[in-house]
Amino acid sequence: MTDARSPPDADFRDPDALLRRAGVRGNPDRDQHFLVDDRVLDRLPEYARETDADLSHVLEIGPGTGALTDRLLAVADEVTAVERDPKLAAFLREEFADEISAGRLTVVEGDALEVALPDFSASVSNLPYGISSEIAFRLLPRGKPLVLMFQTEFGERMAAEVATDDYGRLSVSAQHYADVEVVEPVPREAFSPPPEVRSAVVRTTPREPDYEVDDEAFFLRFVKAVFTQRRKTLRNAIRNTAHISGLDDAAGVVEAIEAGETDLDPDVTSRRAGKIPPATFAALAAVADEYGRNGADRGESDRGETP
Structure with missing residues (x-):
């Protein structure tokens, strides 16, 4: 130094x-x-x-x-x-x-x-x-x-x-x-x-975030997708933006959350993006990755895109 x-x-x-x-x-x-x-x-x-x-x-x-x-x-x-x-x-x-x-x-x-x-x-x-x-x-x-x-x-x-x-x-x-x-x-x-x-x-x-992200590119792309419909609930925003986030089964992601199959509060899908802290976005992206993407799609996110 x-x-x-x-x-x-x-x-x-x-x-x-x-x-x-x-x-x-x-x-x-x-x-x-x-x-x-x-x-x-x-x-x-x-x-x-x-x-x-x-x-x-x-x-x-x-x-x-x-x-x-x-x-x-x-x-x-x-x-x-x-x-x-x-x-x-x-x-x-x-x-x-x-x-x-x-x-x-x-x-x-x-x-x-x-x-x-x-x-x-x-x-x-x-x-x-x-x-x-x-x-x-x-x-x-x-x-x-x-x-x-x-x-x-x-x-x-x-x-x-x-x-x-x-x-x-x-x-x-x-x-x-x-x-x-x-x-x-x-x-x-x-x-x-x-x-x-x-x-x-x-x-x-x-500084390091206070949450873990396995696929940073997908996390950032998921955040981008949801905020394009920030006035809608997460339930609708996730479903409507699969073409941006790259999800193969957006409806399956929402269903898994609302059925209590994840660690997320099932009611989170009724909230809007502007009320969601970064750590919750990270958890949402992890669930979306697990329930909404085919294995072949992982690791292919666009790393060159900016917010």
């Missing part, structure tokens, strides 16, 4: 000056909104430090002109920055030539959804909102601390507790991997250009 470098009180590169030197302007059509508020930029690495996260190798997705990269280099031993814009990647290589020569910064040019990611110890990133879900669920299974900028509504759904309005498929899926908390709302004016949506910083702390 990295030694505790000095807190970010150094004379960092000015975000607006970086934009001028790079000769770029944010382009909303390309999901480019550069974070330029020094105070927010200073706090992002600190949210990882507060949890004693291992900052020996920090991954940054979408570094842009490097305002956050500069601050990450102050607290991390090594930073890998993944930038899909060729012009910005070239600028980063020039602007941070000394750090690259010293082996402390690696700039990877490419799409963060496609490039091979390094064996990072934590990620601190101002994500492009258009790929927030895909990136989040590429990173979460790696079991590393994350500090990520999201659209506020997305972050609130990730962190939502059971039986609240925001609780849903995203909540269950994200909290399967980590404790999730919204740590700071970020005003539109912190970005150039200001986005139309509200933003928030989300911190995830990896």
Whole structure:
């Protein structure tokens, strides 16, 4: 683990000056909104430090002109920055030539959804909102601390507790991997250009769930299926979404539960998905696997799908 470098009180590169030197302007059509508020930029690495996260190798997705990269280099031993814009990647290589020569910064040019990611110890990133879900669920299974900028509504759904309005498929899926908390709302004016949506910083702390899942891919797909009909009872939601969950005998699953053939409360099928905690979803998925899938279907779930 990295030694505790000095807190970010150094004379960092000015975000607006970086934009001028790079000769770029944010382009909303390309999901480019550069974070330029020094105070927010200073706090992002600190949210990882507060949890004693291992900052020996920090991954940054979408570094842009490097305002956050500069601050990450102050607290991390090594930073890998993944930038899909060729012009910005070239600028980063020039602007941070000394750090690259010293082996402390690696700039990877490419799409963060496609490039091979390094064996990072934590990620601190101002994500492009258009790929927030895909990136989040590429990173979460790696079991590393994350500090990520999201659209506020997305972050609130990730962190939502059971039986609240925001609780849903995203909540269950994200909290399967980590404790999730919204740590700071970020005003539109912190970005150039200001986005139309509200933003928030989300911190995830990896941990093992308090339940067991034998087939993680099927569990996540089952959760997805049921939440597509969140206004219906589980009895109807399970039966109506077999084409999504991949069940061969959805009716048999419901019948087994209601007949008391499982450890689940038979009345659970009368409840709706928004009232079901993750541990109960895990138990439901196990029953669905046992009573609703042919043996040949097991292990064939789509592992590349995101919530």
